[in-house]
Amino acid sequence: xxxxxxxxxxxxxxxxxxxNQITELGNLEYEKLESGDYKICGAKINNNKTGLxxxxxxxxxxxxxVFMNDKxxxxxxxxxxxxxxxxxxxCFSNGLHEGLSIGYNYDGTFSTVGKFKSGKRxxxxxFYTKKGILNQKIxxxxxxxxxxxxxxxxxxxxxxxxxxxxxx
Numbered sequence: 001x002x003x004x005x006x007x008x009x010x011x012x013x014x015x016x017x018x019x020n021q022i023t024e025l026g027n028l029e030y031e032k033l034e035s036g037d038y039k040i041c042g043a044k045i046n047n048n049k050t051g052l053x054x055x056x057x058x059x060x061x062x063x064x065x066v067f068m069n070d071k072x073x074x075x076x077x078x079x080x081x082x083x084x085x086x087x088x089x090x091c092f093s094n095g096l097h098e099g100l101s102i103g104y105n106y107d108g109t110f111s112t113v114g115k116f117k118s119g120k121r122x123x124x125x126x127f128y129t130k131k132g133i134l135n136q137k138i139x140x141x142x143x144x145x146x147x148x149x150x151x152x153x154x155x156x157x158x159x160x161x162x163x164x165x166x167x168x
């Protein structure tokens with residue numbers, strides 16, 4: 001990979017080489033933090049997010065994921081302030097949730113565990129309290145979700161399924 005800087009030291013171009021030939025041109029995108037530091041977020045090729053992308057706030061990394069042609073493809077990992085995954089680990093295929101999804105509470109205990117199929121909840125999902133105690137099991141494999149277990153520990157319903165456009 002070749003990275004080109006402008007006269008102010010700003011990264012303006014990324015080129016990917018294969019056998020000494022340019023195979024892709026990309027523009028790196030970055031965020032300026034309150035501290036004045038810059039963090040590279042990822043590259044756009046033909047104006048589409050492509051490859052590894054990272055999103056920051058001023059304190060820590062919000063998520064790491066992989067994009068292919070502007071759609072999330074593969075895992076989405078959200079580490080927290082204490083270097084533990086706090087909000088979740090999700091997989092995507094062609095921009096849709098696919099496969100195992102794990103949500104975490106701030107103390108590192110599970111908040112949700114389940115699977116997605118074609119962007120929709122599928123099979124049995126486990127929902128935990130803020131202390132990581134199993135509260136509900138809901139089967140999403142039918143037309144309507146079916147409550148299998150309710151320990152009555154939380155009065156809150158399961159959280160809605162996030163859309164990739166909601167937070168990415």
